[in-house]
Amino acid sequence: MGAADEDQVIRVLVVDDSALVRRLVTTALTGDPGIEVVGVAVNGLDAIAKTDELLPDVVTLDIEMPELDGLGALRIIRERHPRQAVIMFSTLTERGARQTLEALSLGAADYLTKPSASGGGVSEAVATVREQLVPRIKALAGVRLIAAAVPASRIQAPDVRGQEPVAPGHGIAARSQELAAPSLGIEAVVIGCSTGGPDALARIFADLDSDFPVPIAVVQHMPPIFTRMLAERLNKVSGLEVREAVDGDEWRPGLALLAPGDFHLKLRRGPTRVDVFLDQSEPENFCRPAVDALFRSALSVFGGNVLACVLTGMGQDGLVGAGELACRGATIVVQDEPSSVVWGMPGAVAEAGLAHETVPLDQIARRLVRLST
Numbered sequence: 439m440g441a442a443d444e445d446q447v448i449r450v451l452v453v454d455d456s457a458l459v460r461r462l463v464t465t466a467l468t469g470d471p472g473i474e475v476v477g478v479a480v481n482g483l484d485a486i487a488k489t490d491e492l493l494p495d496v497v498t499l500d501i502e503m504p505e506l507d508g509l510g511a512l513r514i515i516r517e518r519h520p521r522q523a524v525i526m527f528s529t530l531t532e533r534g535a536r537q538t539l540e541a542l543s544l545g546a547a548d549y550l551t552k553p554s555a556s557g558g559g560v561s562e563a564v565a566t567v568r569e570q571l572v573p574r575i576k577a578l579a580g581v582r583l584i585a586a587a588v589p590a591s592r593i594q595a596p597d598v599r600g601q602e603p604v605a606p607g608h609g610i611a612a613r614s615q616e617l618a619a620p621s622l623g624i625e626a627v628v629i630g631c632s633t634g635g636p637d638a639l640a641r642i643f644a645d646l647d648s649d650f651p652v653p654i655a656v657v658q659h660m661p662p663i664f665t666r667m668l669a670e671r672l673n674k675v676s677g678l679e680v681r682e683a684v685d686g687d688e689w690r691p692g693l694a695l696l697a698p699g700d701f702h703l704k705l706r707r708g709p710t711r712v713d714v715f716l717d718q719s720e721p722e723n724f725c726r727p728a729v730d731a732l733f734r735s736a737l738s739v740f741g742g743n744v745l746a747c748v749l750t751g752m753g754q755d756g757l758v759g760a761g762e763l764a765c766r767g768a769t770i771v772v773q774d775e776p777s778s779v780v781w782g783m784p785g786a787v788a789e790a791g792l793a794h795e796t797v798p799l800d801q802i803a804r805r806l807v808r809l810s811t
Contacts, residue, residue, distance in 0.1 A: 447471075450476065450494055451479065451488055451496075451498070452498050453481075453500055455481055460478050467568070467575070481506060482503055483511070486506075490518065496575050499527065500526075501528060527550055527553075530661060530663065535664045539668060542637055543671075625652065626652060626705070626745070627652050630749065631729075631748070633780045635658045636658065641800070642799070643678065644803075653695075655695050657728065659751065659755070666698070669681045682696050683695035683716060684716075687714040702722075703732050733759025734759050744769070748773070770793050770795075772785075773798075774797060
């Protein structure tokens with residue numbers, strides 16, 4: 439699917455066996471002039487047929503349905519339409535998390551908690567769906583969303599060799615071949631991602647061995663339960679030990695820690711070691727965990743001896759933290775646009791002139807190894 443023009447109407451197919459959910463989602467989406475619901479489907483077989491017939495830009499797909507479930511439908515849809523953008527509707531349960539991660543590994547672009555009219559009623563449910571689903575649909579369709587402005591003083595960055603500051607949008611990425619890892623060496627690798635992140639992380643960690651010399655911390659925008667399941671999946675494919683972070687974890691080589699859902703992951707230096715602490719301070723960029731919180735804490739502990747990597751994701755979480763790190767001489771690597779599901783987070787860093795390297799996903803693990811050794 440190609441990038442959409444801002445004036446182009448995005449065509450959406452809504453798939454759910456529940457008539458109530460179909461009505462909630464359809465009502466929420468038709469309230470946006472940039473989106474058209476071109477059809478609805480009631481099960482997986484119906485979804486496949488309607489996708490073939492209507493060729494929508496985005497499909498919203500329930501996981502648990504009769505006839506053929508969402509995972510089965512997703513496999514066939516992606517086989518027939520490899521570039522089809524699909525958003526899964528999930529439940530905040532262990533089973534729902536496991537199914538959602540399976541869907542993401544099969545090529546679903548994003549997921550959303552299944553809407554319900556209980557509690558606040560239909561109007562509140564519609565508003566919640568509109569708030570959460572519309573930005574995802576527009577991001578997946580290639581519409582550039584306008585993010586809150588960040589003061590230029592927060593994102594100006596000097597060349598890592600201490601030259602004059604470079605204004606946002608100029609210079610650093612273009613001169614990436616002149617830059618080198620900080621001379622004192624990398625002591626921390628910090629990674630941030632959102633939409634498309636689970637699959638990107640799986641591909642990166644599959645190429646990292648147990649002898650990777652630097653500890654890694656990861657923020658992936660996900661709710662509780664989901665982050666634990668994701669860490670378990672990453673641990674199975676990687677030579678590294680990968681797990682969800684626990685408050686007080688020691689920062690050590692051979693270990694990669696994933697921020698738990700609803701907790702910021704931060705680093706701190708104690709009397710004898712660096713360790714991890716988790717907190718539930720205010721969300722940043724509407725996120726908890728937030729990439730900026732991790733990046734800022736890595737800066738406070740290691741200064742410029744940090745390698746920060748921003749992967750696919752919607753929004754601009756990580757932009758301010760990357761700017762502050764770059765100002766201290768840290769190395770900033772971002773995923774390139776063609777390999778990103780959504781080039782929001784990495785694009786914000788690159789377009790601000792803060793990325794020393796813009797790298798395809800299949801080369802990121804290799805770059806992390808080279809820059810850290």
